[in-house]
Amino acid sequence: MSLKVVIIGGGSSYTPEIIEGFIKRHRHFPVSTITLVDIEAGKEKLEIVGQFARRMIKKAGAPIELEWTLDRKEALMGADYVTTQIRVGGLSAREKDERIPLSHGVIGQETNGAGGIFKALRTIPVLMDMCHDIHTICPDAWLINFTNPAGIVTEALLKYSPHKKVIGVCNIPFNMKNSVAEMMNCAADDVQIEFVGMNHFVFGKRVWVKGEDMTSLILDKLIHQEADYSPANIVSLGWSKEFLQALGMLPNPYHQYYFQRDAVLEKDLQAFEENGTRAEVVRKVEKELFIQYKKEELNEKPKELENRGGAYYSDAACSLMESIYTNKGDIQTINTQNNGSIPDLPHDAVIEVNAVITRDGPQPLTVGPLPPSVKGIIQQMKAFEELVIRAARSGEYTHVYQAMVMNPLVQNEGVARQLVDELLEAHKEFLPQFN
Ligand code: G6P
Ligand code: MN
Numbered sequence: 001m002s003l004k005v006v007i008i009g010g011g012s013s014y015t016p017e018i019i020e021g022f023i024k025r026h027r028h029f030p031v032s033t034i035t036l037v038d039i040e041a042g043k044e045k046l047e048i049v050g051q052f053a054r055r056m057i058k059k060a061g062a063p064i065e066l067e068w069t070l071d072r073k074e075a076l077m078g079a080d081y082v083t084t085q086i087r088v089g090g091l092s093a094r095e096k097d098e099r100i101p102l103s104h105g106v107i108g109q110e111t112n113g114a115g116g117i118f119k120a121l122r123t124i125p126v127l128m129d130m131c132h133d134i135h136t137i138c139p140d141a142w143l144i145n146f147t148n149p150a151g152i153v154t155e156a157l158l159k160y161s162p163h164k165k166v167i168g169v170c171n172i173p174f175n176m177k178n179s180v181a182e183m184m185n186c187a188a189d190d191v192q193i194e195f196v197g198m199n200h201f202v203f204g205k206r207v208w209v210k211g212e213d214m215t216s217l218i219l220d221k222l223i224h225q226e227a228d229y230s231p232a233n234i235v236s237l238g239w240s241k242e243f244l245q246a247l248g249m250l251p252n253p254y255h256q257y258y259f260q261r262d263a264v265l266e267k268d269l270q271a272f273e274e275n276g277t278r279a280e281v282v283r284k285v286e287k288e289l290f291i292q293y294k295k296e297e298l299n300e301k302p303k304e305l306e307n308r309g310g311a312y313y314s315d316a317a318c319s320l321m322e323s324i325y326t327n328k329g330d331i332q333t334i335n336t337q338n339n340g341s342i343p344d345l346p347h348d349a350v351i352e353v354n355a356v357i358t359r360d361g362p363q364p365l366t367v368g369p370l371p372p373s374v375k376g377i378i379q380q381m382k383a384f385e386e387l388v389i390r391a392a393r394s395g396e397y398t399h400v401y402q403a404m405v406m407n408p409l410v411q412n413e414g415v416a417r418q419l420v421d422e423l424l425e426a427h428k429e430f431l432p433q434f435n
Contacts, residue, residue: 002032003325006079008130009086009147010036010068011046013289014310016301018083019053021314023060029322035075036068041090043070045290052293059299072130076137081321083144084130088122089430091286095279096426102272104415107265110233110278111149111200112257113409114419117388120149121400122430124156124392131161142324142361144169144317145335146310151199154335155350156389167362168335169320170199171231171313172252173352177333178312179229183221184209192331193250195352196342196367196374199335201258201381202352203374204250205367219244229253233278233309235267247373258377258408282308323357331355336362344370349382380408395433400424 005022007015015036022031036053038046050068057064069075076082087094097115102108109115127147134141143166145154154168173195181188192208207215221227223241230236230253237260239251256264275281285307292302305311316332323330331354338349341364345351355362370378384406391399397420405416424434 004033005081008084011038011042018314020301021318026062033065037075055299079138079141084147098277107409131163135163169316173333183227200254231309327359
């Protein structure tokens with residue numbers, strides 16, 4: 001039986017990560033064709049990654065055909081799974097998302113605050129187009145979306161695109177689980193974390209190790225900094241005892257932007273002065289990676305890929321596809337519509353949640369009412385995300401402004417206006433809905 005996966009944004013430096021995932025799982029998830037797709041501007045990278053991916057597959061001896069193309073519509077023909085990992089406007093757009101807020105003394109981050117808003121504004125219309133294509137060309141295909149801001153993008157697609165087989169993924173819940181396993185000296189499969197919240201704003205509400213509730217022990221270990229599950233892109237400041245005890249849940253690394261805002265900002269401004277934005281750092285890492293990818297003798301994913309924040313995302317993406325394919329019925333943490341799992345949030349809001357994965361897709365487990373400590377902020381963040389989606393669709397200045405001023409990392413009417421004005425101008429090439 002043929003099984004085809006299409007990777008949109010195939011020229012990304014992350015692609016070897018997902019190729020390794022398919023190779024590792026080939027016995028249970030026998031992908032026969034992988035098609036990498038990219039745009040004209042990414043042609044050269046696509047070629048390099050394509051050649052390298054072929055060498056990886058050959059070395060592993062897996063019977064997978066790998067091809068690459070700039071023709072998205074043609075690539076989608078016969079697809080069973082489509083993954084996206086694109087960045088509209090490339091790293092230079094990301095650099096502006098980070099630099100402009102930082103230059104106003106506000107957190108400048110790819111998926112949070114002002115930067116995250118503009119990344120969503122650029123990305124949602126493009127992903128919406130892709131979904132239309134998928135819906136007409138390969139309507140049975142599952143779209144696994146890794147494109148950031150993954151939660152917001154997934155919500156926009158599930159609400160407004162005709163294609164409903166869409167699931168969002170992120171490596172953060174996966175990293176948290178692995179890190180607990182490391183702390184407890186056990187296998188990742190022995191760890192269960194109940195998550196509550198949304199992408200890049202998710203809390204680990206309870207943690208079980210081999211079926212036993214170990215939440216307070218893990219919190220204790222976090223207090224003593226015996227664990228650190230920050231990805232490469234986020235500074236890690238650790239958490240105070242008071243905060244963790246009051247919260248009673250595991251925060252994720254992105255929460256530092258919200259609950260240690262000033263300290264993080266200070267560190268980020270310092271890093272910005274020394275090394276420029278994260279986008280500029282990533283550009284250097286990518287350059288090095290591509291030098292490696294070009295080497296004829298390289299046929300395995302290089303270690304240096306771990307310098308990227310999204311390292312190991314393929315485990316989240318590939319195990320999800322495998323469980324859909326095998327109708328496995330296991331539990332994975334993904335982004336899907338709430339559907340009553342958290343009664344305090346709208347049914348059609350996308351949350352990051354544990355779900356049973358079968359061939360029908362994800363079925364979220366009940367989380368229950370939001371804990372009082374985080375109820376307000378989660379509802380505020382969700383309302384903010386709705387504002388962002390509305391702005392991306394309408395192209396109305398007022399809508400972006402509302403999202404900007406209501407974001408907890410901005411919350412200043414004058415600064416919000418300056419940021420909206422500067423970012424709209426800086427990104428106008430990629431924001432046709434606003435012109
Ligand atoms: C984390 C996030 C990803 C994000 C990545 C950025 O892992 O979960 O959503 O894309 O970091 O990493 P980078 O190396 O591009 O800064
Ligand atoms: Mn993520």
